[in-house]
Amino acid sequence: QDDAAADGAGVRPLRWFSRLAEAFDAGRWCGDRDAWPQVIPESVWASVTTDRPGCLGSRCPSYARCPFYQARQRAKEADLTIANHDLVLAAADMEPGSTLPDLREALVVFDEAHSLPSKVVDHCASRHSVCSAASWVSHAARDARAAVTALRLGRFGPDLPDPALPAARLCAALERLLEAVGRHCEFAGQQRISRFAGGVLPVEVRKAGAAVLDAARAMGQDLLTLRTALVDRAGDRAEAVQPHLATLGGYFPKLEELVATWDWMLCDETQHPLPVARWVERHAGSGGGDDFLVCAAPISGGPRLRELLWNKVGAAVLTSATLRACGRFAMFLEEAGLQGYAALEPLALASPFDYGRRAVLHIPGVRADPRDAAAHGQEIVRRLPALLARQRGSLVLFASARQMREVQAALPDELKACVLMQGECSRRELLERHRARIDAGERSVLFGLASLAEGVDLPGEYCTHVICAKLPFSVPDNPLEETRREWIEAQGRSAFLERSVPEVGIRLAQATGRLLRTDDDHGTVTVLDPRLGRTHWGRMLLRGLPPFRIVIGDRPLDAPGLAEAA
Incomplete structure (x- = not known):
């Protein structure tokens, strides 16, 4: 590929990669996206980063100078850590101490806390495409087989299941889901959203979704087994393994999103204190036709905040000029899941202004x-x-x-x-x-x-x-x-x-x-x-x-x- 070649958005990836690598190797850039003087395009950033499934961890040749692990070590050694709401919520959903200090031993101060309930709803919300999902599922199966062949992991069998089998089931289930959505979701004129009133799914949509959920879980498990085999093979071949691991690692979040969406779509609301919003969005697909997003989210983040934060943190302080609505804390306490805590102390301080x-x-x-x-x-x-x-x-x-x-x-x-x-x-x-x-x-x-x-x-x-x-x-x-x-x-x-x-x-x-x-x-x-x-x-x-x-x-x-x- 020509170094000056641009992608569809006018971004020249190779030129970006060269500049980033040169600055990082020379010590002029620490690897933090926010520390780069210009905005790094999303397509470029996605190509030079990975997440946990695509990372070799301590087996990676670049582990000692990895910006993520260096930042995590600094956070562990710090007495005071400043983070945004999204990072705190993500860390609370992980193993204690994996990203931020153990919240059970921390005093957490949330500024602009009025936005916390909507943040956790966004954190809980899940969605997946239908048509484009079938495309990346096929690519995932192909990339899995390519990794097995390139690294000579052996034949597929009980100890090394072939992800192509659940991938075929998943593609078939997505096809049935597409047909069900086409029959049961109405999009009048330019309308792009079809909500399931009362959260009730048509039987055909529910059945297709259950098949998607089952196949996505099976494929995720098979990819996880393959990932374990790749990590085991890393040893003295880490540089050969890492590209395949990074490629396969990109599919785990997508499969998790499929599973999370249908967990919400099919959940038994008698087991939840509040209802779940369920809807489908129509948008343009990559092939020129329509694609659909299946979306689900709880109407309130209160129960999740209790689970993630309030039942864990050593202590918390929430501040904002707008925690009260019409002079009362009631709506915020309900949305934040804070009702009923004996140790809760709402406090309204007078303004210093006359x-x-x-x-x-x-x-x-x-x-x-x-x-x-x-x-x-x-x-x-x-x-x-x-x-x-x-x-x-x-x-x-x-x-x-x-x-x-x-x-x-x-x-x-x-x-x-x-x-x-x-x-x-x-x-x-x-x-x-x-x-x-x-x-x-x-x-x-x-x-x-x-x-x-x-x-x-x-x-x-x-x-x-x-x-x-x-x-x-x-x-x-x-x-x-x-x-x-x-x-x-x-x-x-x-x-x-x-x-x-x-x-x-x-x-x-x-x-x-x-x-x-x-x-x-x-x-x-x-x-x-x-x-x-x-x-x-x-x-x-x-x-x-x-x-x-x-x-x-x-x-x-x-x-x-x-x-x-x-």
Whole structure:
């Protein structure tokens, strides 16, 4: 292959391999992906890394200088280890001490802990393709036979089973699954998701899935036996064995994903405290036709968090500005699986900022119904010039990209020239341009979506006015959320009050948190959604916000306002 040859994405793999190897050998790069000055393409990284099934461990000739084992040794020797949520969850699912220190002997501090429940749901969720799975299953059987032949491991038999046999069964089962999905899953028009309502699978889908599960387990066991034979053969032939081991090792995670998906799809829900969401996604296959993803996930990570973490860790501290929704810890404790722990101590600390003196929450007398997007957008356009007239640095947050673009397009030219809109450039560049304008004494208005409502630091004059165009309700259009709400409603409860309102409370608290970033900051939060001040659930949302001085209606912001308790 020509060194300059590019793959389908324009990446030149051989050139990348050469640069990485040269820098690593010269000691200019430690082997950590994040330590490389540019983003390493995923296709390149996948080619130069492996996981446990594809690794010879201490038998590898490069073991002594392997970045993974060096990092693991440093972690074992450290008194303080900093890791992200994903790594902690992965380590908790492994043998104690294999990646991180033994959690039973650790104090674990989770910052931004409000995201932990959704992280563990992602950790538990599983999916597999149907058509492309049949392709890699065939390749796995071929590569297994190639390894046996190249390394002269002998003939297939009881001590060395041929993975091609369960591979053929698995391909046949996947073919039956494809036919069953085609018959029982409806995709109207451009619809790409078909959810199994109530989690109930058609009999034909269930039978095909059971066959997939059985064959995938058998093939995985045969590949594991072959892997053991390869490792045993490594001895003085490690360099010959390692390429085959790495190739076969890449199939283990895929087989595990097949098994995990159908474990969830076929599980007996009477043995689980909460239901499982089950659905199929349609997408373009590699051959030009349709392929399908079979997907499953529990609706809550609480039970898994209890198993992985809370029943193991020596002690834990969970911190975040948004652990409470509408002023209560209840939703977070339920989602995180923390209810019922006698040693649990929820603690809400007062803000160090003087909200009563330095910040106003303004709810103008907006007449348009926010559910009428066109009329509401027109009223936002009418109100923004006056609302933004007195501030140099402002942040306007929208609940939908469409409304953001329509409002920006309809603004007067003078104000439009001051707007920096999310999507026109990277988030980093957007914020840099905004700060540069303010530093130059100019006016600057940021238009953004949910990602600008969290983790953005604009102290002082960079932001003295936060405007929320609409309460940030999300449309429950993903299968996981649909299943969760379906389950709540089936019990005669209100998904709106139990899920929608608390979720909006958290997002609104995150948005209003963009205003005061230091003790000297001051300003206004304006919410252009009259439901916040008019409805009983709007008052629930107010209880979860900092103690702003609240002004309701179209009155000057230096007026006394209404001294409502938040």
